[in-house]
Amino acid sequence: MEAKMLFTHRIQWERYVRCNYCWAPQAICNKWQETSTPGAYKTRGIHVPCQYDRVLQRATAALLAFQQGACEAWLEQQMQRAALVQGSYEERLRKWLGWKVKMGQRDASQACVLLYAWEEGQV
Ligand SMILES: [Zn+2]
Numbered sequence: 001m002e003a004k005m006l007f008t009h010r011i012q013w014e015r016y017v018r019c020n021y022c023w024a025p026q027a028i029c030n031k032w033q034e035t036s037t038p039g040a041y042k043t044r045g046i047h048v049p050c051q052y053d054r055v056l057q058r059a060t061a062a063l064l065a066f067q068q069g070a071c072e073a074w075l076e077q078q079m080q081r082a083a084l085v086q087g088s089y090e091e092r093l094r095k096w097l098g099w100k101v102k103m104g105q106r107d108a109s110q111a112c113v114l115l116y117a118w119e120e121g122q123v
Contacts, residue, residue: 004061007090013098016040017109023056027106039107060097060111063118074123075114 016039019029026032026041031050035042063071075093079085082099084092097111117123 001061001065004065005057007064007094008057008061008097011094011098011111013109014100016107017098017100018056018111019050019052021050022052022054023060023109023111024052025103025106025108025112056109056111056115059115063114063123067118067123070123071114071118074117078110078113 016026018024019026019031021031022029027034029050029052031043031048032041033044034040072089075096076089079092079096082096084096086092097109097114099110100107101110101113102108103112103116114123
């Protein structure tokens with residue numbers, strides 16, 4: 001689990017793809033507010049805490065650590081579909097998890113997609 005937590009620190013995040021503290025979409029975290037630029041958020045300041053501190057980081061690390069076999073097969077399939085084939089599995093995974101995707105109306109990361117796939121029994 002500790003190794004997977006360290007791994008998650010090296011995910012390469014796209015801009016505005018997550019709250020820096022909980023990694024959930026900025027649209028659902030109290031810490032952030034929308035700006036006049038579509039899809040861009042700014043912090044509400046240091047006096048407003050993130051209510052989900054590190055929740056998605058811990059969930060991602062736990063899935064990678066305790067569901068390793070199922071996760072690797074599913075993640076490899078997702079990365080192949082996205083034509084992410086250059087580099088080692090871990091190099092590609094650091095990129096893929098940080099990619100921005102639309103979930104409904106909200107920008108989210110592929111790490112969120114992994115969590116929902118697990119919740120739905122796909123992983
Ligand atoms: Zn947050």
